[in-house]
Amino acid sequence: MRALIQRVSSASVAVDGNTVGEIGRGLLVLVCAMQGDDEGKADWLARKVTKLRIFPDDAGRMNRSLLDIGGSALIVSQFTLAADTKGNRPGFSSAAAPEDGRRLYERFSAVVGAEDIQVANGIFGADMKVALVNDGPVTIWLDTEG
Numbered sequence: 001m002r003a004l005i006q007r008v009s010s011a012s013v014a015v016d017g018n019t020v021g022e023i024g025r026g027l028l029v030l031v032c033a034m035q036g037d038d039e040g041k042a043d044w045l046a047r048k049v050t051k052l053r054i055f056p057d058d059a060g061r062m063n064r065s066l067l068d069i070g071g072s073a074l075i076v077s078q079f080t081l082a083a084d085t086k087g088n089r090p091g092f093s094s095a096a097a098p099e100d101g102r103r104l105y106e107r108f109s110a111v112v113g114a115e116d117i118q119v120a121n122g123i124f125g126a127d128m129k130v131a132l133v134n135d136g137p138v139t140i141w142l143d144t145e146g
Contacts, residue, residue, distance in 0.1 A: 021120030026071030032081035046111035
C-alpha cells in the first residue's frame with residue numbers, strides 16, 4: 001500500500017459541494033492500495049501513520065506522533081498514487097482492483113480509528129475536492145514495500 005501524508009492544521013474533503021469529512025490539527029492521509037496488497041499491509045501502514053513522529057515537541061523538533069498530540073486523521077482514497085509516469089500519460093495498472101481497493105481503504109481507516117484516533121473520510125471512488133492547510137509544510141511518502 002502507499003500513502004502520502006501531510007501534517008495539517010486543518011483539512012476537509014467535499015463531494016458535490018457538500019463537506020463529507022473535516023479535521024483540525026492532524027494528518028491528511030491519501031491512501032492507495034496496490035495490486036497484491038492485503039490486510040496485513042493495510043494494518044502495518046495504518047499503525048506506521050499513527051506512530052510516525054512528525055509533530056514538534058517543546059523544543060520544536062519532530063518528535064511527536066499523531067497519537068502523542070491527540071490529533072485527527074482525514075483519510076482519502078487516491079488511486080492515482082499508483083501512477084506509472086514513464087510516459088507522458090500516466091497509467092494505473094499497478095493499482096488494486098476497485099473492490100480490493102475499497103476493502104483495504106476501509107480496513108486502513110478502521111485500524112487508524114482503533115488506535116484511538118478521530119477519523120474522518122472521503123468517499124471511495126467519488127470525485128472529491130480536498131482542501132488543506134499544510135503545517136510546516138510537512139509531506140511524507142510511505143510505501144509498505146520500502
